[in-house]
Amino acid sequence: MTRGNRRWGLRLLAIALITSGCNLSVDPLDDPGIGASAVTTIVYAADGSVLAHWHAGEDRTLVVYDDLPKQLIDAVVAIEDERYWDHPGVDIRAIIRAAQANGEAGEIVQGGSTITQQYLKNVLLTGATTYDRKLEEAALAVRLEEGLTKEEILERYLNTIYLGDGAYGVGTAAVHYFDKNVDELTLAESSLLAALIQAPGATSPRTNPEDAVARRKIVLEKMVEQGYTTAAEATAAGFEEIVLAPPAQRLARARYPYFVEELKQRLLDDPRLGATPTDRFNALFRGGLRIFTTLEPAIQEAAELAIAAVVTDEGAPDSALVSIDPGTGYVKAIVGGADFYAEDDPIAQFNLATQGQRQPGSAFKPFVLAAALESGTDLYDVYEAGREVEIETDSRIWTVENYNGSAFPPLTVLEATVYSVNVVYARIMDDVGPKQVEDLAERTGITSKLYPFHSLALGAQEVTPFEMASAFGTFAANGLHVEPTMFTAIETHRGEILIENEPAITQAIDPAVADQVTVALTEVVKRGTARRARIGRPIAGKTGTSQDHRDAWFVGYTPDLVTSVWVGYARTIEVMEEPRTAITVTGGTWPAEIWALFSLNALSTVPYSQLAVAGDDGTIAVDVDLATGYLAGPLTPHENVLRIYLPPDQVPTVIDPINNPPSIVGIGADEVPPVIGVELGTAVSTLNRAGFEVRLVWKDGGDLAPSTIFGQSPEAGLAAQQGSVVTLTLAGPEPGALVPAVLGMKGDAAQAELTVFGIPFTVIEEAESDPAAAARRPGRVWKQSPSAGTLASATVTVWVNPGGTLQTP
16 A cells, blocks of 8 residues: 555545544644653663662563564564554454444444554553544544554554553563563564463463463464464474563562662652652653663672671671772762561661761771871871870860770871871870861761761761761872762663763862871781781771770772771671670771772782683683582592683682682691682682781783782791791782872982882972971972872882981982
8 A cells, every 4th residue: 555545545534533423633643652651760780781670650661663573573463453564543344343243242342443543542542442432542543643654653552551460561571571671582472472462461471371371372373374473483482381580579679789779769869850859759760761870790799799708607797888989989889788688687778888877986097197187297296105095175084095905105197097096096186176077077078977076086976888988089089079979870761861970079188188198098008907908909998996896897998999898786786706706806807808808809800710820822721629610729629620721701700618618728827828829819818817927929920810829938738937928929010009109208218118119219309389388397208290199100209398318329
């Protein structure tokens, strides 16, 4: 039928309908879309995978015609409207057939509705079956086919029909029933969906599988009759077993729900999605948005695995972790509890990472340090220490003693930070003033209400892990505070950008102050309370333990990632001391170990596996336990071990758990454990627990992946004194070698620091422009280029005020 002839046929049909009593126009009908129907919002991870579907009432994901498989289109047309491609919107033959059936029955028992008419009924009309409504439906169908193509009408129809199981439209039904995208459906699956259109409840494959199979058989027979498929293909599809996805309520569960729920709550408060709470709710749950988040599934998995690997005891405390990119503010991972969906836990959905306010203990000291540096204090200023101190505040005498009652001689600010000396920090707080510390903490990212009391110096007020990660990120970003964000963009289901999320950036503190804080916190990890957090690359961080061991923290950072870890009992005020816990938990134990295991996986591309040599074709040699299929460990029976070559992404990630304990140790401190080929974090942890210190050196490893351990000294199995050093040789250049911060150091100390790192440098003895500052800091470094934290790939120039001692070149 030509377009011109079809147009005249349509108009004659419309005129006939109008003369029958329908007062309707013959002009083309405006596109009704999907009417007032709700569309499901989809939440995506940073890698493009789906995290969640959000909907209220109608779960509907729109699809376009080009994504519909041919067998689905053919199945629907065959069973619902066999002359769809030829009729002008109404099927006269079907109407006559229905009229005869209705006349014989004395009532309306058949409608003769085409797909076009069904679509209009779904989006514009009521479900009534009066003759007037049927005439109106037919007239509108004629007009609609004047304005839209057959393909456009079929696409809209398949997006509006209800297919049971809470699924509206074929896109959602494909996921609900088969956990597939619609373009992945087979002939058997396509014909089953087509079979549901007429009576989705009566032919549901979940509740009435026999009726579903019978109806599918009818659809397939129709497809054969109309030449859409062969008899052999239809027979094979008819015998294919129906394999259903989990029920919809299970599919409704989000991946990584602590992140997803926090995102949802923030968006419900975001005025960019609507002026009122109702507007925002409708946008999120009915608007069919596409939300692109910052969550990295690989990093999130690393976080959850690290916690599970460290906190393993029955009745162990709870844990939370937040990881953020300090340069962008992108939130990469959130662990807010053990199981968001645990039905037997009344607080399972309380997010410990974002809602759990706990005392940070000494992890709050960097804010006191930064405030002191802003006020003119130097890292090398000396304070009296001792065992305890009494300080007179506005309200009372404040008595402070060191952890475990330790007594110290006079200490520099740097050393007091390294060893977390409470008495010195109490004195610093008194010098600086609580109000200045409160102000600085808020500038850097602490959002909980703080009060300007002296006890703030020791972390006696409550904050969340999310805030701590955000605020430490300011130190990592050279004093810039980047407001954390959980999504990058929001689009409509048509791909139009609704919100492009730009991070809010402020210069919270001077870069020189941030550098000095980093200098101190780097030493905390090198030789202070956070030694268990070492991962073989420059990092900075601070431990924290609240009174009576109720809370333990470690917050650490590199230039790429800042991560906050908290461990404690969320439901009670139990202390984490033996015998309640396997060890007395401080920030330097479980939290630091969790941080290290997590960061090694999050920051490195080295596979978590036992590696020895690489094949010429890029494959990796691994020792596999043939009894379990896992990686072989040191205690795996030798007769079960076979060395095979695998692509790097196919290397197993779990060491044989049958013969090897989780820590891969159980070796006395007098015997060096074998760690060649072991993942670096596990190797360092193994050696530390066996009583050894670790030194890392990097050498050319040929084809080995960077940071693969291919040598150790002393060798495994040899006797060594507890506390002695085991040197591990790793493949490749040292990762992340950065320029250290030397601002504020004495000139000779800065020279020594750069020499230790093997970085070439030039010293210029020149007074800074402010004469008063130059006089106050004789012999100190007042400028460096390039700045701290940049890659050490060029000569570093430092400017030193006159009056000090410099090393002779």
